[in-house]
Amino acid sequence: MAELYITIGRQFGSGGREIGKKVAQALEIPYYDKEILAVAAQESGLSHEFLKSYDEKPTNSFLYSLVMGQQRISPGMPGNTVEQLAANAQREAVLSVAAKGSCVIVGRCADYILRDKPGLVRVFVCAGHDARLQRVIHRDGVTEKEAEEKLRKMDKTRASYYSFHTDRKWGAAESYDLCVSSSLHGVDAAVRVILEFCKG
Amino acid sequence: MAELYITIGRQFGSGGREIGKKVAQALEIPYYDKEILAVAAQESGLSHEFLKSYDEKPTNSFLYSLVMGQQRISPGMPGNTVEQLAANAQREAVLSVAAKGSCVIVGRCADYILRDKPGLVRVFVCAGHDARLQRVIHRDGVTEKEAEEKLRKMDKTRASYYSFHTDRKWGAAESYDLCVSSSLHGVDAAVRVILEFCKG
Secondary structure, three states, X not given: OOOOXXXXXEOOOOOHHHHHHHHHHXXXXXXXXXXXXXXXXXXXXXXXXXXXXXXXXXXXXXXXXXXXXXXXXXXXXXXXXXXXHHHHHHHHHHHHHHHOOOEEEEOOOHHHXXXXXXXXXXXXXXXXXXHHHHHHHHHHOOOHHHHHHXXXXXXXXXXXXXXXXXXXXXXXXXXXXXXXXXXXXXXHHHHHHHHHHHOO | OOOOEEEEEEOOOOOHHHHHHHHHHHHOOOEEOOHHHHHHHHHHOOOHHHHHHOOOOOOHHHHHHHXXXXXXXXXXXXXXXXXXXXXXXXXXXXXXXXXOOOEEEEXXXXXXXXXXXXXXXXXXEEOOHHHHHHHHXXXXXXXXXXXXXXXXXXXXXXXXXXXXXXXXXXXXXXXXXXXXXXXXXXXXXXXXXXXXXXXX
16 A cells, blocks of 8 residues: 555544544554654653643744734744744654654644645544534533633634644635544544545 | 435536536436526526526625625525525525435535535535646636636635525535545545445
8 A cells, every 4th residue: 555644634522533543543554643742752852741732732922923924934944932843843743753654643734744745635524513512521521611612712723823834724625635524424434434535 | 215415515626516416426316506597497487597697606786795794695585686586596496406305416505505404415525726727727728827717716706605695604624514625536536435425
């Protein structure tokens, strides 16, 4: 089989993590989500805790730059803020795990970082609002109100991080090769569709 | 088989029409694209030419309403402008063909019009910019410059029409159940993925 790099963007609470894991299991290839942080820590010398605190989060200086219309940091640019340091370490980790061969990578703008790699399949997972709400309530053990707030905040955060590090729009169909809802027919149907698409 | 209503939104030049036809053929169910106009003409008494001139086009009074922040015309509202008349006739035609059983409907906000129907699968087809450009150049026999202009104009028009008649965003992954690019693996792979997803 030719090398396959499946990147998975996802709405918060859509089950993207579970779907990514199942796709990786079916193809018998490595899966990276938060695992990217460990690789980034090991390779950059930055602490795992430091990287975790900036994981997919545009923090104040990011937002300040956005507001001020300052130039986007492309993933290839050397960093001069702590956020850039963290983002660059993650970028190097994404390149490093992809250099080892086929894999599934969730989030972290991996679709953009690997954009010139043959064998790249860019997936986005979404789901209906109620399905996401229920997933977050049960998974995270929070109230409905807290889950609503989490959904709103996390999607906004991910969208900002993505916009900042790429020239594409997070969650827009044209930014991906395949977008699938996990709520119409469930997680396993989404996995099946992704596997079917990856056959080429 | 339970009834299946597959609606296909599409970027201009993405091959959505061809994909919709192939999906309908594979499932042996009717396919409607511009065919909806004939049904609308027959049922509304409006002329085919009149309906064609407003087909998926937000015209001046639409845009005026948008600019003025006037209330969106929901597909159920009675029309009092020519554009509303045309849109309502198309809406009735969409409901009418869906009432006959399983079908594939391309465009015309059918995904929104049929939103409460069990068996609805909302698909969006997109493709890379270069692939769309080449398709339009060859299909429509135009220059590259003309094709560029057509892409820009048609997507904008479709997005405006969709925004005006629904409470959703055209081309956003979360507005659909499945979005697939026809350029990564081609039209037939997109057809396969849609058929796989429709199995549920």
